Amino acid sequence: MKHEEKVPFIIACDAGLYLVKLPKAFYEREAVFAAAYLFREKYHVRIDSIDDNYVGVWFQSKDETAPMPAQFALGEYCNEVLDQQVRLDLNKRYGALREAVYEHAFAPLRERKVWG
Amino acid sequence: MNLTEFDELLACSEGNSSPLFLKLQAKHFMTVEDDDLAIELLATKLRTRKAYLTSFTTLHMMVITARCNCVCDYCHASSIDPEKQDVDMTWDVAKKTIDMIFQAPAPSIKIEFQGGEPLLNWEIVKESILYARFVNRFAKRKLGFVICTNIIALTPEIVNFCKKNEIDLSTSLDGPRDLHDGHRKSRDGRSSYDCFKKNLGAARLGLGYEGCSALLTITRDHLQRLPEVIDHYVEMGFTGVFLRALNPYGYAVANYSNIGYTPEEFVVAFSKALDYIVELNLAGTPFVEYYTALLLQRVLTPFSTGFVDLQSPSGAGISGVIYDYNGEIYPADEARMLARMGDKKFLMGNVMTDSYEQVFDGPVIRDLAYNSCVETMPGCATCAYQLYCGADPIRYYVEKGDVVGSRPDSGFCKKNKRILDYIFTILDQGDERIINLFWAWATRRSLSEVTLESC
Numbered sequence: 422m423k424h425e426e427k428v429p430f431i432i433a434c435d436a437g438l439y440l441v442k443l444p445k446a447f448y449e450r451e452a453v454f455a456a457a458y459l460f461r462e463k464y465h466v467r468i469d470s471i472d473d474n475y476v477g478v479w480f481q482s483k484d485e486t487a488p489m490p491a492q493f494a495l496g497e498y499c500n501e502v503l504d505q506q507v508r509l510d511l512n513k514r515y516g517a518l519r520e521a522v523y524e525h526a527f528a529p530l531r532e533r534k535v536w537g
Numbered sequence: 538m539n540l541t542e543f544d545e546l547l548a549c550s551e552g553n554s555s556p557l558f559l560k561l562q563a564k565h566f567m568t569v570e571d572d573d574l575a576i577e578l579l580a581t582k583l584r585t586r587k588a589y590l591t592s593f594t595t596l597h598m599m600v601i602t603a604r605c606n607c608v609c610d611y612c613h614a615s616s617i618d619p620e621k622q623d624v625d626m627t628w629d630v631a632k633k634t635i636d637m638i639f640q641a642p643a644p645s646i647k648i649e650f651q652g653g654e655p656l657l658n659w660e661i662v663k664e665s666i667l668y669a670r671f672v673n674r675f676a677k678r679k680l681g682f683v684i685c686t687n688i689i690a691l692t693p694e695i696v697n698f699c700k701k702n703e704i705d706l707s708t709s710l711d712g713p714r715d716l717h718d719g720h721r722k723s724r725d726g727r728s729s730y731d732c733f734k735k736n737l738g739a740a741r742l743g744l745g746y747e748g749c750s751a752l753l754t755i756t757r758d759h760l761q762r763l764p765e766v767i768d769h770y771v772e773m774g775f776t777g778v779f780l781r782a783l784n785p786y787g788y789a790v791a792n793y794s795n796i797g798y799t800p801e802e803f804v805v806a807f808s809k810a811l812d813y814i815v816e817l818n819l820a821g822t823p824f825v826e827y828y829t830a831l832l833l834q835r836v837l838t839p840f841s842t843g844f845v846d847l848q849s850p851s852g853a854g855i856s857g858v859i860y861d862y863n864g865e866i867y868p869a870d871e872a873r874m875l876a877r878m879g880d881k882k883f884l885m886g887n888v889m890t891d892s893y894e895q896v897f898d899g900p901v902i903r904d905l906a907y908n909s910c911v912e913t914m915p916g917c918a919t920c921a922y923q924l925y926c927g928a929d930p931i932r933y934y935v936e937k938g939d940v941v942g943s944r945p946d947s948g949f950c951k952k953n954k955r956i957l958d959y960i961f962t963i964l965d966q967g968d969e970r971i972i973n974l975f976w977a978w979a980t981r982r983s984l985s986e987v988t989l990e991s992c
Binding site: 504507508511512514515516518519522523525526527528529530532533 | 587590591592593640641642643849850855894897898903906907910912913914915918941943
């Protein structure tokens with residue numbers, strides 16, 4: 422069974438080269454890049470626009486002798502990009518609250534009186 | 538609320554005057570649009586709950602030595618043989634540490650002496666306390682001291698000093714002799730339990746029962762024996778216990794296959810132990826499970842409950858901080874333990890070389906605080922328990938490699954969520970006797986006081 426039949430969003434291209442297609446409507450550039458960055462130790466990664474609707478993330482293993490565990494590793498990429506996107510969405514929605522709490526936490530430093 | 542009531546509520550939320558809507562509105566679960574008063578009230582509630590942030594760092598832990606006369610199989614701090622000499626805090630480092638502690642803006646300061654076993658470097662503990670008292674003549678803070686010790690090296694001189702200087706002891710008891718000795722092994726081969734028992738009596742004679750509390754660390758051996766451990770705590774005259782799980786640091790990692798367990802296994806044992814403690818109380822023996830009491834305080838009252846390990850933002854650095862024997866400063870004990878394992882990601886600075894501003898207004902502490910607000914963390918922001926819970930960014934870093942972490946895979950999250958599930962299950966059952974007990978724990982009163990009030 423080919424990878425794309427088992428995991429339709431992970432597509433086997435040439436030998437050792439795999440593509441993850443992500444809909445631009447759901448995933449922002451920042452999330453796609455932040456998630457891909459975490460995979461650069463084991464893979465060569467290229468990000469490019471496929472068309473108006475999809476962005477493509479291509480992965481090629483740096484270790485040519487090891488068979489690429491595409492489904493697991495790239496499935497992990499999909500989970501990671503989801504996590505990054507949720508972080509962005511939550512920051513848009515509740516970021517102001519976070520900023521207020523964070524500023525409040527460090528406010529005592531500004532008001533600090535040094536004794537002696 | 539059942540599903541039909543929920544659907545009815547959604548169908549006519551605006552202008553709804555049903556008893557259910559009015560009840561939820563009164564408790565600030567629901568409001569009509571543009572209700573500025575409701576928003577202001579909620580903001581006040583949130584400010585009250587976050588009041589622990591107004592002081593900045595209050596808990597300052599000093600690692601007086603990395604040496605220890607015990608070698609516990611779960612030791613998070615990876616203790617070192619007592620014969621080793623270059624892992625003690627020197628007076629220069631201790632003095633600089635205290636000078637830095639008093640740079641903190643907090644009106645209340647608690648200095649906690651840790652190890653290893655701090656009593657193995659007693660002269661530095663003593664000199665540090667005397668110097669801190671001297672500095673506080675000018676700094677004028679509410680100052681308290683705690684020594685975290687296995688009390689094996691306790692002497693009459695130390696007890697007298699502690700009594701004179703109002704110092705509390707925090708020690709460890711892992712249950713009956715076989716459990717305690719099985720995990721808290723004395724390096725000289727003697728029974729650490731026997732030493733503990735003998736010296737606990739001496740400590741209590743000098744400091745009273747309240748001046749010497751004990752901590753329990755739960756290993757796999759404890760899971761089936763917690764009622765027995767609780768009975769032992771009662772027999773030894775303790776009035777409560779903190780059912781504390783293992784943390785993934787130090788020897789606890791190396792020995793995981795022998796002493797570890799899953800969060801699910803822990804919570805099953807925790808729940809049974811909590812039931813046992815509740816029964817004890819209802820049968821007339823007052824005894825508190827401190828973690829449940831803390832969570833109940835958050836669930837049942839609007840008050841602020843600072844607890845470094847369960848805060849948002851995390852208390853790491855901004856509420857508590859630890860000074861290692863060599864002067865290195867870390868935002869939490871776990872970060873120091875991680876450094877001992879070779880990863881110094883959370884090193885904030887060193888008392889010998891860095892200023893207060895460089896350390897406490899630096900990138901490590903700011904990054905931790907910014908990334909540990911549960912309000913914006915995936916899995917936390919939408920969690921029903923968000924208000925009662927907190928973040929543990931150092932644990933997340935250990936589990937996943939970044940401080941934000943991933944809640945679906947987090948043992949910390951699983952443990953807390955399931956404990957809160959269980960507490961809410963008990964609350965939902967509505968047994969008046971247990972509700973009264975929980976109110977007593979949440980408000981730090983006796984069951985009889987609460988029962989009289991509810992009559």
